[in-house]
Amino acid sequence: MRIALIATCIADALFPDVDRSVVRLLERLGHRVVFPTEQVCCGQMHVNTGYLAEALPVVRQHVETFERAEFDVAVAPSGSCVGSVRHQQAMVARRSGDESLAGRAEELAGRTYELSELLVDVLGVIDVGAYYPHRVTYHPTCHSLRMLRVGDKPLQLLRAVEGIDLVELPDAQSCCGFGGTFALKNSDVSTAMLADKMSRVLSTSAEVCTAGDSSCLLHIGGGLTRLRTGVRTVHLAQILASTRDEVAGSVTV
Amino acid sequence: MSTREEMLGRIRAAVAAGAPLAGGCVPLEGDGPDLAVDGVPRRYRRTGDQPPGSPAVLDVLVDRLEDYRATVHRCAAADVARAVRTALGDARSVVVPPGLPDGTVDTAAPDAPEVVVDGRPEPLSAVALDRIDAVVTAARVACAVTGTIVLDGEPDQGRRVITLIPDRHVVVLRAEQVVQTWPETVALLEPTRPLTMISGPSATSDIELSRVEGVHGPRNLQVVIVDPA
Amino acid sequence: MTTFLGVPTRRLAGPDDEDPLRGSRPFPAAAADAVRDPVLRRNLRRATTTIRAKREHVVSEVADWEDLRDTGSAVKADVMARLPELLEQLESAVTARGGVVHWAADAAEANAIVTDLIRRTGADEVIKVKSMATQEIGLNEHLAEQGIAAIETDLAELIVQLAGDKPSHILVPAIHRGRAEIRQIFLERMADVPPALTDEPRVLAMAAREHLRRKFLSAKVAVSGANFAIAETGTLAVVESEGNGRMCLTLPETLITVMGIEKLLPSFGDLEVFLQLLPRSSTGERMNPYTSLWTGVTPGDGPQEFHLVLLDNGRTNALADSLGRTALHCIRCSACLNVCPVYERAGGHAYGSVYPGPIGAVLTPQLTGLTGGHDVNATLPYASTLCGACFDACPVKIDIPSMLVELRGRAVDAGRGGxxxxxxxxxxxxxxxxxxxxxxxxxxxASRAGRLVAGRRGRISRLPFPLSRWTRSRDLPAPPAETFRQWWARTRGDDDAGPDAGNPPIAGTPAPRPAADGGDRP
Known part of the structure; x- marks a missing residue:
């Protein structure tokens, strides 16, 4: 299958190994990955902060970039960005009166998937042949859980990883407190939520906290390293891309 | 223009201005043949899978009532008076509605409580009711899935106040009055009668969400279920 | 989106902090204080954790829960679409059964109507059933100014009233108080408090029972709200637990009910849906202990004089908007508050409105309208991480996250031009x-300059404002030496097609490790 990678702005700029891991994983499974190079961002940050007019050119850039590319399905290693593609881009276009762009956005959204959806639903694979010998706990991010309804697909994938010691995160479905610009606008409440999430993570004695969204991991990881907890955050894609030959994120901090 | 006309005018204008666009973004998911004429889907369960008064339905009711900390007594038709006497416990005075079937409360026994009939001759005042220990009534219908008993003020149930002030309420239910679901319950009600739906004794969870049974309404709910002969 | 140019609602006179729908501080500032209060955090965590578990349990046993939600949502949409005719239908049904219907465009009108009705009975004291509508219009405060004492009879409302406090939750107004605090409040403020009062919830509840008993038995006038009003029959419903509602609705000679115009249901049969949705969502019970329904006046049973006050107070502002009107579908169950992670930390007072939590964040700004860039209510739509828990819990499927985003858009648009x-x-x-x-x-x-301040750990712990709001509690990773797109260009060239059919897939990542290691990982 020819799969277009939506790198996501945050992984492109801050966590390129997440995107590289997606490429590595999909190629290992025998698929062809394309990266439409003019892509930047899905527009979610602008939408969720209330700047819908400013979101429009960002959405247009995304839609036009992927329209020009040839691929069967698109994938993003992010529940949040896929949620924005599916539930916000057409709304932004429609609100500005651009019905044509809205329709094109909806067409693209119809073949855009979050990573665990792509693997389990589209490619029909659960054991991706990964090896990851670490104690790991999984935080289901809000948008993957409640916008996309990925359910336990990420956990199915993780359970099939060889060598992993997967431990349940208490109160897992509770938000980590990131919320995009919420983390800045309501910094105190965001931090209070983070503190509770971190205490849950630490209660598992896991060495790694994983999730399907780099943005939430930026938040949780930012707290975990600030407090020198010794717990690392690793994206789901990095774990699934790991093999005996190359274990992602294995270099010590 | 009166406030009424002014308000209705504003509401009409607002309803028109905010009408959902056809195919717009309002997340209404009613669709397909389930849609009734008013555009409201009604796919939920409308009838029970067990007939009223069946053993399975009664079992559910008993389970729910006991979960609410109500006390349930089961008896045959011939034993109602005995069951009611047990349910009355140590109550020394009892008020009953004027239409309660004769023989529900045994007045002949040597240790029988004093029985007062509301409305004979005068309706009892709230203060007078506050000195009475218990009340015995029938009911209109009971809903098993939620353990709810509905009173509708018929003569065998009486005025709302008599089931409110005495601290112990004994309800005598005939098994066939127990239905399984809410739609069946609501269908049996006459809307314009004063209706009281009772699910266990009064309770509060206002302090740390910790449930305390018994606040202003009767603190003690006794339900006598009369099984079919 | 349509802009509705309705008649501006007359808000209450007086300083801002007395407006039941507008606090005195922006949400972030008020919430920042709240999260530092360990007792409040403990009380909220305990209460929300308890009620979430109860709700999940009783909802999971209803096989047709999603079908009930669909119907609930559609019935409410139908009500909004036919509101004028349904209100007139209600009015004539109530009138035919001996009730009197009053129309109040705003808080001031409603307060004046209720005051006048009480005065005509000669009473200077009324008993009250917990009611959001009367809180929203500040009725108790208004009555006090007019020399009429309003006695709250719901336990939590009583606690709040005795403490001179403000409610912080729709269902459990004293959720922010623990048992020890409540005992203290009773000891200090309750006239006839038993001296041996402990902090056992049962003991506290019994003290409230004794305190209110004489009030109930002697009251001449009661004021209530309504959970539902049936247009077809003129029937009103109050859903409660303690029996204080039954007392107020049964014992006095006069009953005055204040109700928002959106509380309607078209037909009596609709109760079969809403009486299943409300208690399970609200208190997490299969059914609440008591529900009272009455239609006008019943000779010989209950109040012989009944007045119904229909309140707008900004509701038409929301009604005039196709998305915003869904906030009026709310049946005040408070499930969205109980599941909200922001509410759980910030508590209800931070929202500054009698309607806190997620529904408050969308309802309050629509009821009040936004008066400009410095309106504290403009901060409410931002009081959410958009985690979506509220939408899932809502028994009438109000899409609160989408409404929050829309209202943020409007708050931004309102501020344009300056x-x-x-x-x-x-x-x-x-x-x-x-x-x-x-x-x-x-x-x-350019952002790679961040690598210079990252230090050896590859972490940035200090940045200037506004990013200081991030770094004061969280590190930021140093930007990597090579972005993904640079890696792609370097390893795959300008050909965005990647490895072609004839080439073997490239395994492994040849990217060099960044010098300041660790920045390459979330």
């Missing part, structure tokens, strides 16, 4: 950068 603030400037710049791949690449390269 001097752009920091956010506006940053968002505008980001929009420009993010709508062109070249501009984005340049920005990525």
């Amino acid at each position: 001097v752009p603030d920091g956010w506006a400037a940053a968002m505008k710049a980001a929009s420009w950068v993010m709508s062109g791949e070249r501009r984005w690449s340049v920005a990525e390269t």
Whole structure:
């Protein structure tokens, strides 16, 4: 299958190994990955902060970039960005009166998937042949859980990883407190939520906290390293891309 | 223009201005043949899978009532008076509605409580009711899935106040009055009668969400279920 | 979106902090204080954890729960679409059964109507059933000014009233208080408090029972709200637990009910849906202990004089908006508060409105309208991480996250035209950068300067405002030496097709490890 990678702005700029891991994983499974190079961002940050007019050119850039590319399905290693593609881009276009762009956005959204959806639903694979010998706990991010309804697909994938010691995160479905610009606008409440999430993570004695969204991991990881907890955050894609030959994120901090 | 006309005018204008666009973004998911004429889907369960008064339905009711900390007594038709006497416990005075079937409360026994009939001759005042220990009534219908008993003020149930002030309420239910679901319950009600739906004794969870049974309404709910002969 | 130019609602006179729908501080500032209060945090965590578990349990046993939600949502949409005719139908049904219907465009009118009705009975004291509508109009405060004492009879409302406090939750107004605090409040403020009062919830509840008993038995006038009003029959419903509602609705000679115009249901049969949805969502019970329904006046049973006050107070502002009107579907169950992670930390007072939590964040700004860039209510739509828990819990499927986003958009649009603030400037710049791949690449390269401040750990722990709001509690990773798109260009060239059919897939990542290691990982 020819799969277009939506790198996501945050992984492109801050966590390129997440995107590289997606490429590595999909190629290992025998698929062809394309990266439409003019892509930047899905527009979610602008939408969720209330700047819908400013979101429009960002959405247009995304839609036009992927329209020009040839691929069967698109994938993003992010529940949040896929949620924005599916539930916000057409709304932004429609609100500005651009019905044509809205329709094109909806067409693209119809073949855009979050990573665990792509693997389990589209490619029909659960054991991706990964090896990851670490104690790991999984935080289901809000948008993957409640916008996309990925359910336990990420956990199915993780359970099939060889060598992993997967431990349940208490109160897992509770938000980590990131919320995009919420983390800045309501910094105190965001931090209070983070503190509770971190205490849950630490209660598992896991060495790694994983999730399907780099943005939430930026938040949780930012707290975990600030407090020198010794717990690392690793994206789901990095774990699934790991093999005996190359274990992602294995270099010590 | 009166406030009424002014308000209705504003509401009409607002309803028109905010009408959902056809195919717009309002997340209404009613669709397909389930849609009734008013555009409201009604796919939920409308009838029970067990007939009223069946053993399975009664079992559910008993389970729910006991979960609410109500006390349930089961008896045959011939034993109602005995069951009611047990349910009355140590109550020394009892008020009953004027239409309660004769023989529900045994007045002949040597240790029988004093029985007062509301409305004979005068309706009892709230203060007078506050000195009475218990009340015995029938009911209109009971809903098993939620353990709810509905009173509708018929003569065998009486005025709302008599089931409110005495601290112990004994309800005598005939098994066939127990239905399984809410739609069946609501269908049996006459809307314009004063209706009281009772699910266990009064309770509060206002302090740390910790449930305390018994606040202003009767603190003690006794339900006598009369099984079919 | 349509802009509705309705008649502006007359808000209450007096200083801002007396407006039941508008606090005196922006949400972030009020919430910042709340999260520092360990007792409040403990009380909220305990209460919300308890009620979430109860709700999940009783909802999971209803096989047709989603079908009930669909119907609940559609019935409410139908009510909004036919509101004028349904209100007139209600009015004539109530009138035919001996009730009197009054129309109040705003809080001031409603308060004046209720005051006048009480005065005509000669009473100077009324008993009250917990009611959001009367809180919203500040009825108790208004009555006090007029020399009429309003006695709250719901336990939590009584606690709040005795403490001179404000409610912080729709269902459990004293949720922010623990048992020890409640005992203290009773000891200090309750006239006839038993001296041996402990902090056992049962003991506290019994003290309230004794305290209110004489009030109930002697009251001449009661004021209530309503959970539902049936247009077809004129029937009103109050859903409660303690029996204080039954007392108020049964014992006095006169009953005055104040109800928002959105509380209607078209037909009596609709109760079969809403009486299943409300208690399970609200208190997490299969059914609440008591529900009272009455239609006008019943000779010989209950109050012989009944008045129904229909309240607008900004509701038409929301009604005039196709998305915003869904906030009026709310049946005040408070499930969204109980599941909200922001409410759980900030508590209800931070919202500054009698309607706190997620539903408050969408309802309050619509009821009041926004008066400008400095309106504290403009901060409410931002009081959410958009985690979506509220939408899932809502028994009538109000899409609160989408409404929050829409209201943020409106708050931003309302502020356009003036001097752009920091956010506006940053968002505008980001929009420009993010709508062109070249501009984005340049920005990525520029951000690599962050590597200089990252230090040996590859972590940035201190940045200037506004990013200081991030770094004061969280590290930021140093930007990597190579972005993903640079890696792609370097390893796959300009050909965005990647390895072609004839080439073997490239396994492994040849990217060099960044010098300051660790920045390459979330």
